[in-house]
Amino acid sequence: MEREMEERMNAPASIAPLRFALLAEAGGGQARRGELRLARGAIQTPAFMPVGTQATVKTLHPDEVEATGARIILANTYHLMLRPGLETLRDAGGLHRFMGWRRPILTDCGGFQIFSLAQHARVRDEGVTFRSHIDGSPHALTPERAVDLQIGWGSDIAMALDHLVGLPASREVVRDAAERSHRWLARCVARHRELDGASGGTALFGICQGGLEPDLRRDSARVVAAADVAGCAVGGLSVGEPKEEMAAMLEVVTPELPRDKPRYLMGVGSPEDLWMGVERGIDLFDCVLPTRLARNGALFTPGGRIAIRNRRWSQHHRPIDETCDCDACSRFTAAYLHHLFRANEVLGLRLASVHNLRFLAREMEAIRAAIEADAFGSAAAAFRERYRPVGAT
């Protein structure tokens, strides 16, 4: 880690913190194969980013996360600003050193958690005030502060602050939030430039909003596309709307986004949604789903999700997924995992988390290989033929 951090320190200030190269595009479709280069490492795209909400991917050691194939993880600005806080992270030598993860970290802007988790969130043009869900203490987040925090603890990719609204919402509410997000994006870009975040190694992404209104989505995509950012994110989706509507919004948005910048669909991570997103031109995904499902005993397999607590696994002395090379499948049986879950043993949560993350990483490997072989369409069809989603509409 020391060496890599030094290398980063010594990198010429003039080099952009993020370089994105498009390596292949699926013939006739939007699916793209790329490489995203950051000072702390390269990421082959499309890629899925595991979520380490509170500076740890739940239940896992950073070495285990890396062993699943993850090359970038996400952490949450809302959580980190409250606990342990910027000062502690700075004193620790940055977020990476604090949590023992040497590869890139993307931090979200805090917006989503403020509107979903914090208490008494109040939005003004200046920014958001809210109370901590931990101890009720009052806090404020402005676009500038969101950038300060993320640069301060050393994020490789920082997200601009956005204003999220729950769906369904009236057109006027959606429009108001999207326009505020645009004004905040401009302030984030200015702050990022003022602090010379790029030389410090932090790239900035913008987020487009617009709910389920095609014209607002298109307008928002154009604003983000025109901004001086290193990548473009699609926010405010995967919040409970039907999957067809999410897909329809992506079809409106991605054609507006610059071809040469990475595109990130926030909060998406079911096996079927990853294929759907890539098909519509998305390069990056994140979601707590694989690790949260794992802790509930729901495991991805090629045929669909299984519930490991179900009695049918109690005598299954074979791996959960015979095709999988993860530690859970290489070393342990479904019967053992069933036992661990029945006995409420932490090792069960760990092995299930390792498996679900490895499952998604292997899925992304298969997606990348399919794009390279110009066979994305048939690979997607084969996946859909085989995998039975749960909760899909």
Next chain:
Amino acid sequence: MEREMEERMNAPASIAPLRFALLAEAGGGQARRGELRLARGAIQTPAFMPVGTQATVKTLHPDEVEATGARIILANTYHLMLRPGLETLRDAGGLHRFMGWRRPILTDCGGFQIFSLAQHARVRDEGVTFRSHIDGSPHALTPERAVDLQIGWGSDIAMALDHLVGLPASREVVRDAAERSHRWLARCVARHRELDGASGGTALFGICQGGLEPDLRRDSARVVAAADVAGCAVGGLSVGEPKEEMAAMLEVVTPELPRDKPRYLMGVGSPEDLWMGVERGIDLFDCVLPTRLARNGALFTPGGRIAIRNRRWSQHHRPIDETCDCDACSRFTAAYLHHLFRANEVLGLRLASVHNLRFLAREMEAIRAAIEADAFGSAAAAFRERYRPVGAT
């Protein structure tokens, strides 16, 4: 694992499953340095055995347990017989294969948990009947059944069934339980012989009882010493009595035990008690203490226990224990562990468990080196000078 299991299968039936060699004895004292050889591996003694109650050392992967230096672990017959049960363990290819631990496993006899955890335990000379703490289902355990179970799932060391009484208890109650334990021991030895447990790779240990009554303890030690067992255990101590009384009982018991068989003090595992036990001739220890304390955020350090949730660690950007080579101390800071505990993150429980087990393993390494160098007394004194026990009387 496959290879080692085959080796075991092919081992000549005439070879004892356990060989114990005394390598050194501390001049003037009882402390012994030995080597315990089992088909699945050798154990340098004195040794501490981490506890994997339900076929997993809580929160840890078997590789992590091994990396702490553990060369044998303990599992609980009471828990395993209820869940997952003998049949599942047999179908899995044995306990080792089920839980992914390839080195030796000692299983206790179930007595302690039946009397401390199960409901409606009722003792007759035939055996014990009780109800499961999980679902209230009725069960019975006899000396024969205890041996059948432990041989059945492939324990390397099986413990004879004993009758434990809580302390304080009247002399008559203690005597009655000790005498029943002796009758049960004889039946366990007979059953172990009948099943040819030794050729199957399972060694049998006897357990002496006798509460805090010196003469009953001495008598019980003599009965166990005279039995055809591979090792002798001291049970019924460390159940809340003052530490001086435990020490006094050991001073009565160990002189009665055969010099050439390993001696195991059950349920003991605080740093200070390990020195105390070795000093009185004990070779093996087990206890849930290091892992249970760890999950409560209490960590062993050379100066004594610390509470990692305490605010004083929030800005300590150094390892918990600068002298420790465990993963928690090599890769992470006290500030990060503090954060993980405050944020209720599982990785905190894991790192703390790794650290406490490694701390005890290193302590046992130091004890063995001290005996070899004929410097046990001064090493014990140096430890006591430095280490401040918590809860010591």
